[in-house]
Amino acid sequence: MRRAIFALILVGCVFLASPASGQAIRVVTTFPILEDFVEQVGGEQVQVSSLIPRGADPHTWEPTPKDARLVAQGDLIVANGGGFDDWLFALVQNVARPDTPLVIASQGLEVIVPEYDHGHSHHHAGDPHFWLSVPNAISYVEQITEALVGLAPEKAVYFESRARVYSEELVELHAWMTQELSGIPRENRVIVTYHNAFSYLAEEYGFEVAEFLVANPDAEPSPRDLARLVDLLQGMRNRSVFAEPQLASGTRYLQALVDEVHGDLFILYSDSLNEEISTYVEMMKCNTRTLLEALK
Numbered sequence: 513m514r515r516a517i518f519a520l521i522l523v524g525c526v527f528l529a530s531p532a533s534g535q536a537i538r539v540v541t542t543f544p545i546l547e548d549f550v551e552q553v554g555g556e557q558v559q560v561s562s563l564i565p566r567g568a569d570p571h572t573w574e575p576t577p578k579d580a581r582l583v584a585q586g587d588l589i590v591a592n593g594g595g596f597d598d599w600l601f602a603l604v605q606n607v608a609r610p611d612t613p614l615v616i617a618s619q620g621l622e623v624i625v626p627e628y629d630h631g632h633s634h635h636h637a638g639d640p641h642f643w644l645s646v647p648n649a650i651s652y653v654e655q656i657t658e659a660l661v662g663l664a665p666e667k668a669v670y671f672e673s674r675a676r677v678y679s680e681e682l683v684e685l686h687a688w689m690t691q692e693l694s695g696i697p698r699e700n701r702v703i704v705t706y707h708n709a710f711s712y713l714a715e716e717y718g719f720e721v722a723e724f725l726v727a728n729p730d731a732e733p734s735p736r737d738l739a740r741l742v743d744l745l746q747g748m749r750n751r752s753v754f755a756e757p758q759l760a761s762g763t764r765y766l767q768a769l770v771d772e773v774h775g776d777l778f779i780l781y782s783d784s785l786n787e788e789i790s791t792y793v794e795m796m797k798c799n800t801r802t803l804l805e806a807l808k
């Protein structure tokens with residue numbers, strides 16, 4: 513019996529040690545879009561877990577005991593940064609192994625601070641949804657690749673070649689989006705959304721984000737905010753409004769608005785993936801088609 517316990521302890525130690533060359537690197541990300549980026553670069557050499565599951569709203573996420581366990585076991589932790597997933601930092605400090613690298617994927621990117629602000633913004637540092645511009649996503653992929661190579665230099669060729677192939681796909685995606693979206697007439701280049709997520713997409717592809725109902729989805733829009741948006745939409749010829757699949761209450765508010773102004777409600781993906789739209793590339797293609805259908 514004692515020998516059996518000793519053997520178990522030994523096996524446990526092997527699993528706790530830093531990733532051996534034959535073993536997948538355990539990567540923990542805060543939300544599913546980062547999980548997709550890590551999988552694209554890491555392939556079968558990584559085992560990725562997203563703390564926030566697909567379809568959930570990252571803005572209202574509260575870490576669970578399961579999240580703490582995953583962070584404690586992670587070889588690499590990947591966060592977005594920019595105020596988007598600050599809850600992770602306490603978790604990392606409390607439970608991660610002291611030498612576990614933490615990647616802030618948006619590091620070094622230029623922050624857009626939207627002019628429009630209700631004064632109750634949780635995003636004091638600006639819009640944290642950097643990834644909705646494809647060139648920014650390419651920068652995320654570079655950060656992730658560098659971290660994986662740093663952790664397992666013997667797999668550098670594998671990670672770098674996968675990163676190259678994926679980045680080329682993103683460059684193509686960006687060119688396609690730029691070409692397709694350039695067909696939308698100037699007077700229709702307005703995106704009206706529920707929460708403030710689309711600054712980077714708007715800047716990159718030539719749109720204006722007119723108004724959004726809440727700065728952060730953990731807040732509810734006031735009757736005044738709703739009235740102001742009704743006024744705005746009534747002055748527009750194209751009354752398309754964009755909801756997001758992970759924000760059910762936002763969709764209800766927007767549906768009421770659209771009914772009042774006889775507009776149309778469309779769905780744009782921002783913060784999450786789901787079973788139908790399971791990768792970043794699919795998400796951006798879907799958003800492009802939606803913008804064309806809504807605004808052309």
Ligand SMILES: [Zn+2]
Pocket residue numbers: 571641707708709782783
């Ligand atoms: Zn968001």
